[in-house]
Amino acid sequence: MNHVMATEIAAQAQVLSDCLEPLAERVGRLARPGSWITAGGCGDSAFAPAACQTFFDALGLQVEAATAMGLSGFTRIIAGDTVILSSISGNTRRTVEAAHVVKAAGGRVLALTCGETSALAAVADEVIVLPFTPISRKTPHTLDYLVTLEALAALGLRWSGQDPTQLAEVIDNIPEWLDAARDFAGDAVATMRSEGKIFMLGAGPDLATASYGAAKFHEAGGIPAFAAETENFIHGMNFMAEPADSLFAVATTPLSIRRGAEVVANFRPFLATASLVEPEPFEGDGWRAAFAALLSTTLKLQHLCLAYADRFGLEVELPRAGRPFGAEHTGIQSQLMAT
Incomplete structure (x- = not known):
């Protein structure tokens, strides 16, 4: 029933392997920040840097995780701070707003996105275009999340003076x-x-x-x-x-x-x-x-x-998996994401 989601989960082994060299090349262009580093976004993009904390700690790299909402109105940004903002589409409204807030405070915005011409890319100081094409945006997000984790890990290794291609030692175990x-x-x-x-x-x-x-x-x-x-x-x-x-x-x-x-x-x-x-x-x-x-x-x-x-027979590509009130929830969500 849910073959698209199954396909996307299975594809992660090959996609992460294929993404590693391009990501290593792209993060290789970026100098290590000289000040505070914060990373975040909305939803999965907020979970990802927080989930990487033990990894960053092992590298001796201090990265503060935050949500786009937190960055937009509840975080003190000092000139020279670096903020990594993730959005697969690059058009998540609150994440784009956070980028503007950071820039206005004199911070440096680094975007992780598939949207090379997106609103987030347009405002960012530097952009890492994630080197893959999402399989689906209608299923619970899996591949998108793991590539975001991989990109954050590649940045961490680069900024700690190590070769990001060493991630292959871990990624090779995914199958x-x-x-x-x-x-x-x-x-x-x-x-x-x-x-x-x-x-x-x-x-x-x-x-x-x-x-x-x-x-x-x-x-x-x-x-x-x-x-x-x-x-x-x-x-x-x-x-x-x-x-x-x-x-x-x-x-x-x-x-x-x-x-x-x-x-x-x-x-x-x-x-x-x-x-x-x-x-x-x-x-x-x-x-x-x-x-x-x-x-x-x-x-x-x-x-x-x-x-x-x-x-339990849930068709995950349908709003609320086909259960009642899917259209109503989708309408409310669309309205709120647009404002």
């Missing part, structure tokens, strides 16, 4: 991780219930990945999915959970793995599904291990969304 993600998702959805809510938990950068995972269910059909910090969940939000619900704890660091495992173990007898979303084994450390963990857990959440949609 194997896709198989593992498919198996994980198949086991998880076997006990999930369509009437249940979905909780996605994570701590630190894993919360951004959990938020990305929840967003896939929103995009797939307006499925009630909630992202929360693992620890904060058990301080009140836990009372929302009911037996038909499912809980997933994204865990890529020692603390998040320990606490996530405790939460999952305690909720497993009570909920339809409770599972830890851990990275696949990887022989490497430092930034390589951080990026590998990010990619392999993200692939599991992508496959989880696809497996859920297939199991």
Whole structure:
């Protein structure tokens, strides 16, 4: 039923490999910022830099994640700051507004986009045109997100004085991780219930990945999915959970793995599904291990969304997957995105 989404997920191994050399060449032209670095956008473009925090930390690179809304009205920009803004189309209104705000404050705007002639590209000081063509913009976004992660990682390596093509050591594992993600998702959805809510938990950068995972269910059909910090969940939000619900704890660091495992173990007898979303084994450390963990857990959440949609007959290319009020929601969304 959802062959376009399945095709897009499967294509990521080849597309990320094909994008690496062009991205390395493009980021090679950019000098390292001499001041504060912030990165963000709307939706997935806001989750991506936050999810990369462990990777950036391993490089000794401080990058602050922010939303386009936050940058437009709630962030102090100082002349000389660098702000990376991501938008696949390059025409996301709030992201373009954020670019204007940054420029007015004397900041430097670096755009990551497929839209070479887009509104974002027009206002940016520098543009990295992502070297791929999106397969679909009607399914829950998968390929677009991973290429954005790859571009951010390439920038991080370049600005820390390393060769971005080293990312191949991680990207080459994607075919194997896709198989593992498919198996994980198949086991998880076997006990999930369509009437249940979905909780996605994570701590630190894993919360951004959990938020990305929840967003896939929103995009797939307006499925009630909630992202929360693992620890904060058990301080009140836990009372929302009911037996038909499912809980997933994204865990890529020692603390998040320990606490996530405790939460999952305690909720497993009570909920339809409770599972830890851990990275696949990887022989490497430092930034390589951080990026590998990010990619392999993200692939599991992508496959989880696809497996859920297939199991419960949701056509993800339709507004709200064909469920009631899709047209109404689409109309409201279109109106708000245009203002």
